[in-house]
Each structure stands twice: as C-alpha cells, then as structure tokens.
Amino acid sequence: MTPEELQAARDRVVPDVVAGGLSVLFCGINPGLMSAATGHHFARPGNRFWPVLHLSGFTPRRLVPAEERELLAYGLGITNVVARATARADELTAEEFREGGRTLTAKVEELSPRWLAVVGITAYRTAFGEPKAVIGPQERTIGDTRIWALPNPSGLNAHWTAATMAEEFARLRVAATADRSR
Known part of the structure; x- marks a missing residue:
C-alpha cells in the first residue's frame, strides 16, 4: 500500500464479521x-491479533485477515467500538468512544453473544465509563452477555508479548468453553 492509498482509507468503515449467538464477539x-484499505480487521502486519488467536487455542491454525469470515465457523466474530478508520486510536475523541459504547451495547443486545471481548482496556474504560477496569472478566454485563477486557494486540502495545497476550486470551477461551458445556 502506498501512503496515498492508506490516507484515502481514513474514515472508512470495515464491515463487521458477526452472527447471532456467537460464543465470543471480539471488539x-x-x-x-x-x-x-484492505477491508479486513486487524490487517496491519505488526498486529498480533491473528497469531494470538491461534496461540490461545481459539483457532486450529493461524488465520490471516482475508480469512476473517472463517471465524464464524468457530463461533467467533469481530466488530469495533468506533467504526471509522484512523491512523491511530488517539485520534478518536472520548465522545466517539462513549457513542461507540452505546452502539456496541445495542449490537450486543441484538446479537446476544455469550462473551464480548474488548481488545483494549483503555477503549473499554472510556466506552463504558469504567475508569478502574482491569484486564479480565468484568462485572458489567449486557443482558446475558458477559464482558472480558483483553490487551490491545497492536504492535505498539509493548507491555504485552504475544505469549502473555495469548495466556489472557486463553483464559477467556476456557471461560467461553465452560459456558458452552452448561
């Protein structure tokens, strides 16, 4: 991609990968x-979402962004807190995050996934007005949907390695699997 092609993608929306009754809706x-620019979630080469999803046991092999629709067969989906594309998340306003939280709540109410997994603790805190939230399962629910805050898989998040991130994703996978067996 040229810099011009990337800039032309600013403010575009990437379509959700969703269905009703998912086990986990990643956000x-x-x-x-x-x-x-590509029309696929987590497409930047340095983003660790796809490797971590596999390392944590959610997928039997490492998928690439263009295979994102295969997630539905595993009971998984993808959406975003804020729909518009930016070069960096810090270009978003607090009000955009709060509005995104309201939109996301309505989407979860409609789709009823068992778990909503927000990948980015700061985004979760701002979107849902939970300034003290920490990584892991949250007290808040949306209807019967439980919420789990996960670390941001961006390559810019140096606080987490792919291995430690995969451990946290795996904790969610175990909880989601336990829910299915009830």
Whole structure:
C-alpha cells in the first residue's frame, strides 16, 4: 500500500464479521488505515491479533485477515467500538468512544453473544465509563452477555508479548468453553 492509498482509507468503515449467538464477539478499538484499505480487521502486519488467536487455542491454525469470515465457523466474530478508520486510536475523541459504547451495547443486545471481548482496556474504560477496569472478566454485563477486557494486540502495545497476550486470551477461551458445556 502506498501512503496515498492508506490516507484515502481514513474514515472508512470495515464491515463487521458477526452472527447471532456467537460464543465470543471480539471488539477492536477502531479500524486502522491498513484494515480500512484492505477491508479486513486487524490487517496491519505488526498486529498480533491473528497469531494470538491461534496461540490461545481459539483457532486450529493461524488465520490471516482475508480469512476473517472463517471465524464464524468457530463461533467467533469481530466488530469495533468506533467504526471509522484512523491512523491511530488517539485520534478518536472520548465522545466517539462513549457513542461507540452505546452502539456496541445495542449490537450486543441484538446479537446476544455469550462473551464480548474488548481488545483494549483503555477503549473499554472510556466506552463504558469504567475508569478502574482491569484486564479480565468484568462485572458489567449486557443482558446475558458477559464482558472480558483483553490487551490491545497492536504492535505498539509493548507491555504485552504475544505469549502473555495469548495466556489472557486463553483464559477467556476456557471461560467461553465452560459456558458452552452448561
């Protein structure tokens, strides 16, 4: 992609990968320019979402962004807190996050996934007005949907390695699997 092609993708929306009754609906912060330019979630080469999804046991092999619709066969989906694409998440306003939280709540009420997994603790805190939230399962629910805050898989998130991130994703996978067996 040329810099011009990436800039032309600014403010585009990447379509959700969703269905009713998912086991886990993963929720990114917002699409980056590479995702908007390609039309696929978590498309930037340095993003660790796809490797971590596999390392944590959610998928039997490492998928690439263009295979994102295969997630539905595993009971997984993808959406975003804020739909519009930006070069960086810090270009979004607090009001965009709050509005995104309201939109996301309505989407979850409609789709009824067992778990909503927000990948980015700061996005979760702002969107849902939970300033003290920490990584892991949350007290808040949306109807019967439980919420889990996960670390942001962006390559810019140096606080988490792919291995430690995969451990946290795996904790969610175990909880989601236990829910299915009830």
